[in-house]
Amino acid sequence: xxxxxxGTGRIxxxxxxxxxxxxxxxxxxxxDPDAARAARVAERTGATTATSASEVLASxxxxxxxxxxxxxxxxxxxxxxxxxxxxxxEKPIALDLPGTLGALGAVERAGSVLQLGFxxxxxxxxxxxxxxxxxxxxxxxxxxRAVTSDPAPPPAAYLPLSGGLFRDCLVHDFDILRWVTGxxxxxxxxxxxxxxxxxFRAAGDVDTAAALLTLDDGTLATATATxxxxxxxxxxxxxxxxxxxxxxxxxxxxxxxxAQPQGPPAPAEPWPxxxxxxxxxxxxxxxxxxxxVRGEAANPCDGREALHALRIAEACELSRKxxxxxxxxxxPGL
Numbered sequence: 001x002x003x004x005x006x007g008t009g010r011i012x013x014x015x016x017x018x019x020x021x022x023x024x025x026x027x028x029x030x031x032d033p034d035a036a037r038a039a040r041v042a043e044r045t046g047a048t049t050a051t052s053a054s055e056v057l058a059s060x061x062x063x064x065x066x067x068x069x070x071x072x073x074x075x076x077x078x079x080x081x082x083x084x085x086x087x088x089x090e091k092p093i094a095l096d097l098p099g100t101l102g103a104l105g106a107v108e109r110a111g112s113v114l115q116l117g118f119x120x121x122x123x124x125x126x127x128x129x130x131x132x133x134x135x136x137x138x139x140x141x142x143x144x145r146a147v148t149s150d151p152a153p154p155p156a157a158y159l160p161l162s163g164g165l166f167r168d169c170l171v172h173d174f175d176i177l178r179w180v181t182g183x184x185x186x187x188x189x190x191x192x193x194x195x196x197x198x199x200f201r202a203a204g205d206v207d208t209a210a211a212l213l214t215l216d217d218g219t220l221a222t223a224t225a226t227x228x229x230x231x232x233x234x235x236x237x238x239x240x241x242x243x244x245x246x247x248x249x250x251x252x253x254x255x256x257x258x259a260q261p262q263g264p265p266a267p268a269e270p271w272p273x274x275x276x277x278x279x280x281x282x283x284x285x286x287x288x289x290x291x292x293v294r295g296e297a298a299n300p301c302d303g304r305e306a307l308h309a310l311r312i313a314e315a316c317e318l319s320r321k322x323x324x325x326x327x328x329x330x331x332p333g334l
Contacts, residue, residue, distance in 0.1 A: 001025050001290065004056035004064040004085075006076060008032040008041040011090060012067030014275055018286050019065065020045035025290065031056050032068075057083050063293045065286070066090065070161065074099045077114060077303075078106035086113035088289040091171060093306050095163035097333045100310055104303050114303040115289050120176045120235075121301055122284035125248035129239055130180045138241030141181065144221035145238040146173040149229030151255075151272065153196075159203035165192060165225055166209060166313040166320070173223040174213075175309040176237065183215040184308075189325045190316035196228045211316045231255035232270030233277055253277075307333055 001024055005016055008030055019025050028047035032038035035051070042049045050056045053076060056064065066076045066089040074094040080087040087107075093100045093116070107114045120126050132138055148169055154162070162168040178184065192206030200207045208226040215221060232255030237248040250256075255270035257263075271277040291297035311331045319326040 002027040002061045004061035005030045006053045006056055006064060006066050007068035008038045013041050014282060015065055015067055015286060016041045016045045016047060018283050020047060022290060029056050029059050029061060070095060074103040077103040081107045081110035081112040084112060086293045088115045090117040091306055092310060093303060095167060100307055107303060113292060113299060115292060115299050116301045116303055116306045117285060118175045118301050119278050119281040119285050120172055121179050122281040123278060126176055126180060129246060129248050132246055133181055133239060137244060138239060139243030141219050141239060141241045143240040144177060144219060146177060146223040147234060147236045148173055148225040149234040150227045151229055151232050153227045156199040159199060159205050164205050164317060166316040169225045170223055171309045171313045174312040177221055178308060183217050183219060185213045185312050185328055186216050187214040187325055187327050188315045188319050190319040192320050233273050235277060
């Protein structure tokens with residue numbers, strides 16, 4: 001199998017390594033607006049380089065992996081669909097609903113395949129939580145708590161392009177909440193704080209946010225995120241039911257120290273970032289994509305799943321700005 005990779009930044013470079021090692025990928029073609037960066041990745045992985053996305057799409061590849069700048073995702077998805085190529089794309093499809101719907105429409109008209117990169121669906125802990133919830137071992141689920149904390153802010157230039165904390169960061173929590181519980185969000189109430197570094201205020205963004213989400217069976221979920229968690233990268237989910245409660249992401253590297261005198265010891269080596277924490281999940285999602293391209297498996301994360309998560313993020317942003325609860329019926333897109 002011959003795969004094209006568009007974008008060789010941090011996540012694209014990681015994907016290149018995974019694809020180069022995959023036993024069913026025979027050849028890899030990479031491109032990036034920064035030709036020198038693409039060349040370095042190609043040299044490290046044994047890939048060949050292309051001068052542009054157009055060259056990749058016309059090079060006889062069997063599928064494409066899109067890891068470009070977010071602003072290019074929707075266009076590249078549409079071009080891959082019109083070329084009849086299955087595509088894997090990092091989230092998001094676009095930073096707004098019209099762009100997302102346009103790209104999804106292109107995929108549907110072409111009858112093509114689009115798999116979205118919500119890697120948490122491939123994490124062993126979240127998969128076990130899904131089994132526990134849906135198997136009934138927790139009893140009636142009443143509370144879910146999701147946490148995403150980055151160890152340091154991204155570059156200032158990234159913030160105006162990110163879509164904001166809800167769309168860029170918490171969208172992962174919104175997707176995994178739906179996937180684990182099998183329920184839909186009906187209402188959100190969200191707020192945020194820009195009391196941290198001034199780069200967030202300059203970008204009209206917040207560095208810390210919290211959302212209360214009501215699910216369609218009455219379960220209450222909270223989702224919090226921050227860009228300023230100096231202890232380390234922290235992604236967790238706690239699920240509490242009438243019989244039992246469990247936690248995802250709680251291990252010897254979770255950057256959480258107990259204040260109790262007899263509590264567990266502080267982590268010796270906290271997670272430094274998302275690539276380290278979710279490396280096995282990133283590999284698993286690309287392995288799944290190879291299976292989809294070969295016709296051996298169903299699409300595990302269709303583009304419509306990204307639309308659901310983005311609508312929740314849109315509702316949270318509206319709630320934050322207008323300081324009120326927002327019903328999901330207020331958000332177009334379905």
